Amino acid sequence: MTIHKLGIAIAISGLLSACSSMGVDPWQRQNLAKPEMALDSSPLTSALDDHIYFSKEASSGGRSFGGGGCGCN
Amino acid sequence: MKKNIRLSLAAASCALLGSQLAIAEDKHDVGEWDVSAALLFYSEPDRVNATEPVISAKKQLDTDETLSLKLTLDTLTGASASGALPSNQPQTFTSPSGGSIGTTSAGDTPLDDSFKDTRVAVNAAWEKPISKDLTMVLGGNFSTEYDYTSFAVNSSFAKDINNGNTTLMTGLSLGMDMIKPVDGKPIPFATMQAGRDYGGNSDSVKDGSDDTKSLVDVIVGVTQVIDENSLFQLNYSLSSSSGYLTDPYKIISVVDPVTGATLFQNGAQSDLPTAVYENRPDSRLKHSVFGQYKRYLGGDVLDTSYRFMVDDWDITSHTVDVHYRWKFADTQYLQPHVRVYQQSAADFYTPFFVNGQQPTAGDKSAEASADYRLGEFMAYTIGLEYGQDNPSNSWSVAVEYYLQTGDEPAQAFGELKNQELYPDVDALMLRIVYDF
Known part of the structure; x- marks a missing residue:
């Protein structure tokens, strides 16, 4: 467990330092700002899909909270 | 545009990113409502059918302040696998309410067709x-x-750093579920009894009580702009559930140690096979890592994600999901979708008990389930969506096909080898989304 935590800490700090060298200026964001480029560009679809897979499989969540809220699993 | 309804936690970080990334087109006037609706039809041949309408509305309270509400109805009919195995003889099971479930023909997978349920769900986010x-x-x-x-209830925070190119997110969700099984919880590993139709007393193996489970979810994540056309998200989530995690309607068949045939030992009902109620651990801890990458390709969008999950039930799973949004004729798009899912079995999963090896009735320390969803399997989804993004409204329609397939259990012997113990499950889905 400690090794897991250490690994996660290293991964996060590595990502953050890598992140600091990435990115664009505000005037370069017109494509990123398009609605279809939102990470969850169709939340209703995502929620319907998550509910189906929650009821058919042993995994859930990841994108957001795994949750419960259903007697289907 | 009206598409950004940000109900989920993940969407919160994304939304923040969106707001940082400009853009006037993403804003609504203060006081304005943005309404979307969806309708899902879900159908498994001979099994579950579901119709699920959803309506959501988001009000722009202030420039960057919103209130989102969502109402979901989930209407289920049909049948689901009970956990019992097919047999070389007809089988008639007792329903949860003490009646009888229709007779399962020899060679068919026993299904519980007694459920007919409507679920109502309400979500709110500020x-x-x-x-x-x-x-x-x-x-x-x-x-x-x-x-x-x-x-x-849940709470999350998203912090922008690095000139808005990086968003850090963290969230906590606390949940409480109340389970009220028909006629109360069954006694773990008690043998199913004949129902009232046969003069039996199936209630004798129910303890009559309700139960609860609690859920705690923690999530941390980072969203990063890579360049003018691409970004990624990486989340880690921890999910802990404790309490009654057993499915009160699932049973496990008991077979003859020599022949492998399903036993029929009930004096009151000769076609009631010998089957015991399952029992799962009273806690579960899941770790998930989720990564998503999106790239804008001259009007098209590639959206890929991967999730790894591991838990203390010894289940690991991998999920790969790819969408490609192909834009044409300015406002229309076609979006093919492929999803591949693989999971290993829970350490207490067992497709059947050999007679004499089943735990004693009431032994809460023993754990076993024959629920196929806790077995090892692969699942595949393929789908195609067609949509239009118009200035005043947007809509889409999608068709998806889902297939779950697993190997026959290695421990099958004798008569069990003549039966299909792990049948494929497939489903067809039709989904319509309309943004008003």
Whole structure:
């Protein structure tokens, strides 16, 4: 467990330092700002899909909270 | 545009990113409502059919402050696998309410067709900027169906750094579910008894009580702009559930140690096979890592994600999901979708018991389930969506096909080898989404 935590800490700090060298200026964001480029560009679809897979499989969540809220699993 | 309805936690970070990334087209006037609706038809041949309408509305309370509400109805009919195995003889099981479930023919997988349920779910989320680069989301969920009620509250924060190119996110969700099985919880590993149709007393193996489970979810994540056309998200989430995690309607067949044939030992009902109620651990801890990458390709969008999950039930799973949104004729698009899912079995999964090896009735320390969803399998989804993004409204329609397939259990012997113990499950889905 400690090794897991250490690994996660290293991964996060590595990502953050890598992140600091990435990115664009505000005037370069017109494509990123398009609605279809939102990470969850169709939340209703995502929620319907998550509910189906929650009821058919042993995994859930990841994108957001795994949750419960259903007697289907 | 009206598409950005940010109900989920993940969407919160994304939304923040969106707000940082400009753009006037993403804003609504203060006081304005943005309404979307969806309708899902889900159908498994000979099994579950579901119709699920959803309506959501988001009000722009202030420039960057929104209130989102969502109402979901989930109407289920049909049948689901009970956990029992097919037999070389007809089988008639007792329904949860003490009647009889229709007779399963020899060679068919026993299905529980006694359920008919409507679930109502309400979600609310309030998103508010706390400072220039920090946004808070407070949310709540409630859902109810005839034997199950669920409450959850959640809170998350998203912080922009690195000139808005990086968003850090963290969230916490606390939930409480109440389970009220028909006639109460069954006694673990008690043998199913004949129902009233046969003069039996199936209630004798129910302890008559309700139960609860609690859920705690923690999530941390980072969203990063890579360049003018691409970004990624990486989340880690920890999910802990404790309490009654057993499925009160699932059973496990008991077979003859020599022949492998299903036993029929009930004096009152000769076609009632010998089967015992399952029992799962009273806690579960899941770790998930989720990564998503999106790239804008001259009007098209590639959207890929991968999730790894591992838990203390010894289940690991891998999920790969790819969408490609192909834009044409300015406002229309076609979006093919492929998803591949693989999971290993829970350490207490067992497709059947050999007679004499089943735990003693009432032994809560023993754990076993024959629920195929806890077995090892692969699942595949392929789908195609067609949509239009018009200035005043947007809509889409999608068709998806889902297939779950697993190997026959290695421990099958004798008569069991003549039966299909792990049948494929497939489903067809039709989904319509309309943004008003």
